[in-house]
Amino acid sequence: MKESTFKKVAVLGTGVMGSQIAAHLANAGIPSLAFDISQEVAEKGIQAAARLKPAPFFDPRAVSLITPCNYQEHLPLLQEVDWVIEAVVERLDIKQAIFQKITPHLRPEAIISSNTSGLSLKDMSAVMPETYRRRFLVTHFFNPPRYMHLLEIVPSEHTDPEVVQAVVTFCENVLGKGIVYAKDTPNFIANRIGVYGMMLTLQLASEMGLSVEEVDALTGPVLGRPKSATFRTADVVGLDTLAHVARTAYEKCTHDEEREVFRIPDFLQQMIDKGMTGQKAGAGFYRKEGKQIFALDLKTMEYRPAQKPDFEALKQVKRLPRTADRIRALAAAEDRAGRFVWEMLARTLIYSAHRIPEIADDIVNVDNAMRWGFGWEFGPFQTWDILGLADSLARMKKEGKTVPEWVEKAAASETPAFYTSSTGTRYFFDLKSGSHQPVVYPPRVIHLDLEQEKRPVRARSENASLVDLGDGVLCLAFHHAHQPAMNPIDPDMLQLAAQAVEIIQKEGVKGLLITHQAQNFSVGANLAMVAKLCQEQRWSDIDRLSKQFQDIGQALKYAPFPVVSAPFNMTLGGGYEIAAAANRIVASAELYAGLVEVGVGLIPGGGGTLRLLLNWMQLLAPRKPGPFPPVQKAFETIAYAKVSSSAVEARKLGLLMPEDRHVMNPDHLIYEGKQEVLRMAEGYQPPEPQKEIYLPGEGGRLVIESSLEDMLKAGQISEYDLHIGSQLAYVLTGGDKASPAQPVHEQYLLDLEREVFVSLCQQPKTQERILHMLKTGKPLRN
Numbered sequence: 001m002k003e004s005t006f007k008k009v010a011v012l013g014t015g016v017m018g019s020q021i022a023a024h025l026a027n028a029g030i031p032s033l034a035f036d037i038s039q040e041v042a043e044k045g046i047q048a049a050a051r052l053k054p055a056p057f058f059d060p061r062a063v064s065l066i067t068p069c070n071y072q073e074h075l076p077l078l079q080e081v082d083w084v085i086e087a088v089v090e091r092l093d094i095k096q097a098i099f100q101k102i103t104p105h106l107r108p109e110a111i112i113s114s115n116t117s118g119l120s121l122k123d124m125s126a127v128m129p130e131t132y133r134r135r136f137l138v139t140h141f142f143n144p145p146r147y148m149h150l151l152e153i154v155p156s157e158h159t160d161p162e163v164v165q166a167v168v169t170f171c172e173n174v175l176g177k178g179i180v181y182a183k184d185t186p187n188f189i190a191n192r193i194g195v196y197g198m199m200l201t202l203q204l205a206s207e208m209g210l211s212v213e214e215v216d217a218l219t220g221p222v223l224g225r226p227k228s229a230t231f232r233t234a235d236v237v238g239l240d241t242l243a244h245v246a247r248t249a250y251e252k253c254t255h256d257e258e259r260e261v262f263r264i265p266d267f268l269q270q271m272i273d274k275g276m277t278g279q280k281a282g283a284g285f286y287r288k289e290g291k292q293i294f295a296l297d298l299k300t301m302e303y304r305p306a307q308k309p310d311f312e313a314l315k316q317v318k319r320l321p322r323t324a325d326r327i328r329a330l331a332a333a334e335d336r337a338g339r340f341v342w343e344m345l346a347r348t349l350i351y352s353a354h355r356i357p358e359i360a361d362d363i364v365n366v367d368n369a370m371r372w373g374f375g376w377e378f379g380p381f382q383t384w385d386i387l388g389l390a391d392s393l394a395r396m397k398k399e400g401k402t403v404p405e406w407v408e409k410a411a412a413s414e415t416p417a418f419y420t421s422s423t424g425t426r427y428f429f430d431l432k433s434g435s436h437q438p439v440v441y442p443p444r445v446i447h448l449d450l451e452q453e454k455r456p457v458r459a460r461s462e463n464a465s466l467v468d469l470g471d472g473v474l475c476l477a478f479h480h481a482h483q484p485a486m487n488p489i490d491p492d493m494l495q496l497a498a499q500a501v502e503i504i505q506k507e508g509v510k511g512l513l514i515t516h517q518a519q520n521f522s523v524g525a526n527l528a529m530v531a532k533l534c535q536e537q538r539w540s541d542i543d544r545l546s547k548q549f550q551d552i553g554q555a556l557k558y559a560p561f562p563v564v565s566a567p568f569n570m571t572l573g574g575g576y577e578i579a580a581a582a583n584r585i586v587a588s589a590e591l592y593a594g595l596v597e598v599g600v601g602l603i604p605g606g607g608g609t610l611r612l613l614l615n616w617m618q619l620l621a622p623r624k625p626g627p628f629p630p631v632q633k634a635f636e637t638i639a640y641a642k643v644s645s646s647a648v649e650a651r652k653l654g655l656l657m658p659e660d661r662h663v664m665n666p667d668h669l670i671y672e673g674k675q676e677v678l679r680m681a682e683g684y685q686p687p688e689p690q691k692e693i694y695l696p697g698e699g700g701r702l703v704i705e706s707s708l709e710d711m712l713k714a715g716q717i718s719e720y721d722l723h724i725g726s727q728l729a730y731v732l733t734g735g736d737k738a739s740p741a742q743p744v745h746e747q748y749l750l751d752l753e754r755e756v757f758v759s760l761c762q763q764p765k766t767q768e769r770i771l772h773m774l775k776t777g778k779p780l781r782n
């Protein structure tokens with residue numbers, strides 16, 4: 001069975017998970033039947049999903065792909081579906097009853113799966129006919145399904161391997177999921193280890209006298225984990241839900257050596273009994289009153305104003321830009337913070353090691369589950385390697401901790417680490433063979449670090465590299481030395497882009513891909529550098545930087561070879577300008593793009609106004625609207641600092657063009673981008689700069705300014721917002737030269753953009769906005 005045979009899916013249950021799974025199927029263009037106990041419940045469930053935040057849909061209109069159904073009238077419609085996903089309440093009797101109800105109506109080749117988070121596959125399938133037992137498995141999506149990459153696949157001994165492969169292929173390539181293979185054990189992989197880690201953290205906080213705020217400061221981004229850390233995550237998930245998952249492990253994992261950690265602590269039970277179940281109840285470990293945040297004192301069980309933690313070790317490690325360095329430094333610190341982090345990490349790592357082969361066959365599945373399901377930058381065994389396997393093992397043994405024998409074998413191996421790589425192949429320590437074995441990646445997954453082992457890097461600077469992907473494709477990859485998660489655009493990145501153009505032209509390489517594998521594509525130009533130049537009044541240097549950015553964009557756009565960009569996640573300001581300079585964009589479905597410079601008192605300064613204006617001119621050309629409507633569309637996107645919530649919305653904003661496309665699986669982005677370069681390279685004819693661009697000129701500018709003045713009178717914008725908007729309108733309408741009868745060329749518009757960009761940098765209010773953004777991360781309305 002191939003992925004293309006999954007034409008329609010049925011989802012049983014329209015609660016929080018079922019409705020969002022149906023929504024994500026719709027995101028992928030797959031129609032579904034969404035069943036519930038009545039038509040009203042089914043319809044309300046889908047309607048509720050459309051209102052959820054963060055939005056489950058790329059585009060709200062995709063809800064039309066979901067057909068609400070009920071079990072009384074619509075069971076015969078199941079004949080139409082290829083796959084049934086059960087997502088009803090977590091009760092075995094109800095699930096079994098549902099399976100008995102639906103199986104008579106299914107086609108023989110249909111696949112059934114359960115989204116259970118903890119019930120036994122064996123128990124659920126006991127009531128099924130033998131035919132469907134071979135076509136039954138667990139597909140455990142994580143909440144929210146659109147945003148959480150993980151999908152745990154749990155087959156039984158009866159499940160046909162071809163069925164498993166069909167589901168895996170479809171979920172990887174169509175739904176964009178990261179697949180891990182789990183065993184039929186309570187809570188599978190991610191929840192077993194993740195909830196252990198959370199319950200252990202609660203226990204250690206109580207034992208070591210750490211506050212809620214202190215724990216969250218030590219277990220969040222500093223360790224490469226989500227901002228919500230531990231206690232905020234518990235509030236978001238729901239304390240009752242956390243307790244339910246922990247209780248499942250406690251009751252069912254009777255031979256677990258750490259079983260007592262899953263016992264619900266008294267303070268947590270008290271909170272649940274009082275209805276303090278977290279965010280949904282308005283009170284949990286945190287409570288918000290107006291704008292003030294209160295935290296629960298675990299000793300007194302009373303709320304008090306949240307306080308900023310004061311750990312010297314934390315202050316020191318926050319200066320380190322890379323997560324791995326922070327983990328090492330914090331675990332080695334000798335203060336309370338260091339002791340807590342070491343104890344939490346050490347016990348979690350040992351617990352993870354004890355779970356193999358119980359919950360998974362290897363460390364790769366465990367690490368991927370924690371990265372994709374709990375948002376950890378590094379899985380347990382990757383973290384152990386960061387700490388140093390031999391050194392950390394020695395410390396654990398010195399402290400009397402019991403480590404599995406196989407971990408000691410890994411430490412004593414020729415390469416004393418869980419992971420190693422050589423000549424482009426990554427190896428992991430395999431428990432079964434007692435040796436390092438190759439990690440097998442899906443065919444569409446490319447890792448840049450491994451590509452650099454296969455072939456020499458063609459050029460490198462502090463913040464970027466030109467990587468050879470083979471087959472005549474080079475990749476310009478960003479890796480900012482000081483802000484690796486954000487990748488602000490620095491001059492050396494632009495210089496390497498220029499160097500890439502020279503190398504490709506000289507050597508006859510087929511084309512260039514611009515992408516990488518950090519957390520975000522780029523959040524924009526290096527604002528700290530711009531602020532420094534402003535403070536020193538180095539206006540000519542700012543002009544030169546803007547000109548360099550613009551020139552590189554033009555060189556990429558009109559190069560004699562195809563340039564493809566593959567942006568993902570935050571692609572803002574200068575980050576979008578680099579991406580839009582390509583001839584084609586292959587974007588991640590999760591694309592948060594926009595030209596947001598007005599938030600710091602500027603307009604785009606690297607060609608962004610020209611790119612967006614030309615996009616809208618091309619998009620609206622079939623309607624022959626005249627010169628003003630494209631200007632108006634571009635103005636609205638830039639002036640209101642609109643940011644797409646997905647690649648689908650980016651199209652609506654004119655940030656992506658019809659020939660651009662998006663990729664559901666972020667792990668496939670480099671592969672798909674490379675394939676696009678190769679396709680375009682066949683008989684490639686580069687575009688030419690436009691020499692006759694018709695713009696509305698002064699008349700169009702006055703229309704926009706009149707609208708801005710109305711907004712000022714209504715109190716919607718400030719005087720300085722009006723000034724920035726007027727300057728942006730001046731550029732987009734063509735300055736003093738353009739009119740409906742007098743065209744201008746691209747370079748004129750770039751010069752105009754740069755002139756306004758530099759003049760705004762000289763304004764005190766722009767400088768105030770820049771400094772405020774750098775200090776607080778929020779825009780200033782002055």
